[in-house]
Amino acid sequence: MTQEGKSRRWLTAITRGSLSVPARQALLDRQILLDDAVFDYGCGRGEDVRALRHLGCEATGWDPFYEPDVQLKPASVVLLTYVLNVIEDPVERRHTLQSAWNLAGKVLIASARLSWERSKVNGQEFGDGLLTRRKTFQHLYGANELRTYVEEITGVRAVSAAPGIIYAFKTDSDRLSYLARRIVADDEWLASSDTATAVAALIDHVERRGRPPRLEEVPHLTAQLLAHLSPVEVRRLVRESADSAKVSEGARRTTLNTLLFLAVELFNGRGPFTSLPPTVQLDIRAFFSSYKEACRRADRLLLKLRDDAYVRGAMSASNVGKLTPTALYVHRRAVDRMPTVLRLYEHCASIAAGRPQAWTVVKLCHRGRAVSWLDYPEFDRDPHPRLLTSYQVNLETFETSHQSYAGRSNRPLLHRKHEFLYPDDPEAPKYRRLTEAEVKAGLYAYPHLIGTEAGWESELARCQRALRGHRLVRTRD
Known part of the structure; x- marks a missing residue:
């Protein structure tokens, strides 16, 4: 001293x-x-x-x-x-x-x-x-x-x-506005430069949100470009141009996002209706009979996180991610496609202890309540990406742990990359073809051996195979 x-x-x-x-x-x-x-x-x-x-x-x-x-x-x-x-x-x-x-x-x-x-x-x-x-x-x-x-x-x-x-x-209003932006990531408007693009932006918003916007929600430039149209003309354009199936899907998605937001809000401390972001207030008025009813449904959703059978059922029913005997693994691009209760699971952990800036795959345990964010920085380039860091939050104790694998010579790696994504991900077919070729070559015959770099290289040598990008080729003895 x-x-x-x-x-x-x-x-x-x-x-x-x-x-x-x-x-x-x-x-x-x-x-x-x-x-x-x-x-x-x-x-x-x-x-x-x-x-x-x-x-x-x-x-x-x-x-x-x-x-x-x-x-x-x-x-x-x-x-x-x-x-x-x-x-x-x-x-x-x-x-x-x-x-x-x-x-x-x-x-x-x-x-x-x-x-x-x-x-x-x-x-x-x-x-x-x-x-x-x-x-x-x-x-x-x-x-x-x-x-x-x-x-x-x-x-x-x-x-x-x-x-x-x-x-x-x-203020609660600023806190809840921040939470809303974290949960509803598709609230941006398309850029407008003339009447045609302003109308296109309006239609896009209606299809994504499932309801027409109020004037205060419309960006200033877009509102100016539409100012010469009467409200009746705007409603007619929306009615005639918007895809009804997309509007219905947007309404469903907005309803689920609102429930997710209100459940996260309860986890972090719920405020009065007037403290909610204006857009969320309008969503509640459009898709729920009352704020009380919306909160009641959100509260039930939060309680579901304590139900092991319900969480495991949601994981089994999910069409995204790789389900193992202990956890569900989901790529960052597919997280928003998870069932709402699983999205809530991940959001609660992030609010309690922070979501790291760099991560690729989230791991949701169904034995206990723990969330891990795993960083595979070369996921799309490397056919079997190596793990760089892992950050885990235990939601039962709120304890955290962090592991770095940067200096290790035998790091964990991934297989079957397509299983971490949603089925229509543009990269999924390429990853699926590689997995099928590796299965056919016998590389997954001993799954307990291939989880690390050394074991995987050994199996490639045993099966006389090598990787050229996302293609599997035969090698000489």
């Missing part, structure tokens, strides 16, 4: 050369918009501040060592990036979080290092953390511990945006 009795916190401020992971996540989630005022509380060397200014944000930052003279001031968005984990005094830690929260006008974005990084920190036990040889301190959080801690200090429901990144919103 230093003479002042504090660790050398300034030594933890690293030089990245780019935006931090939390700031980048907030931009992707539209929690930082280009006209937002952003205050970086504990900004270190100020790299996020400079990068956000370059993007057009009104960004400023304060740091007790690097920028001590900057005035603390309120801002729409406040960043508290990897600050909580370097403060060795629990009382000061709480005060820091409270101070950052008091400055936030819309949302506080808090991040910290997580407990799975223990092997990267060379230090001795000190207080509730570790003191390194450089006299820096690290308190490593469990993913759910960090979210709970932020909720305790701020007094609001928080959401895990990604592992170790927490959003705490000032």
Whole structure:
């Protein structure tokens, strides 16, 4: 420790050369918009501040060592990036979080290092953390511990945006709008440049949503291009041009998405009807007899997650993903095709402990309640992609675990890639042909051997086969 009795916190401020992971996540989630005022509380060397200014944000930052003279001031968005984990005094830690929260006008974005990084920190036990040889301190959080801690200090429901990144919103409306965007990913409008394209965008929205939009839902430019048409003419165009089958399917999908949203909302803390995003309010009015009825159905859906038989039945009935004796594995492209209760399963885990930015396949256990996001970065290029990372959330204990396979010489790999996708995925036929050729060649005769790189290479040699992209060829002895 230093003479002042504090660790050398300034030594933890690293030089990245780019935006931090939390700031980048907030931009992707539209929690930082280009006209937002952003205050970086504990900004270190100020790299996020400079990068956000370059993007057009009104960004400023304060740091007790690097920028001590900057005035603390309120801002729409406040960043508290990897600050909580370097403060060795629990009382000061709480005060820091409270101070950052008091400055936030819309949302506080808090991040910290997580407990799975223990092997990267060379230090001795000190207080509730570790003191390194450089006299820096690290308190490593469990993913759910960090979210709970932020909720305790701020007094609001928080959401895990990604592992170790927490959003705490000032209003329920902003929190629920964020959740709605995570759940309903197809709410974007087609671009419009003239009346014809504006009408096409309107028809597309009706077919996807299952109902005509209200004026406040229509993008400003599209509304201007349609302004010369009377409401009667617009309704006639929709009635004559929209595909009725697509409208019916859109209505079904929107109804299920609304139930999913309301169930996730209950899991994270339900607010009054008026706090819901306007579009969700309109969906409820269009497809349910009342908000009470919609909530009742959503509550039943959430209760189904506790029913092992129901969850296993949903997995068996699903036409997407690979079902094993213990879990269902589904590719990222097919997740939205899962039954609603399974989508809810995945969303609850992501809100509790964060969904990682990089993942390819989600694993939903039906023995117990655990969700894993598996990253196979070469899934489409490699006929048998190797596992890079695994992040698991146990929904019964909210404990998390993280595994990296980057440095291993015998990594797990995938077979039968088409089974992880939905049947009409454009890549599925190519993957299916490869699987059929491998089965015919006898490569799956000993399934217990082929789950890792070494075992798979051994079986390829035994069967005198090699891979050329997604083609199986014969080799010489």
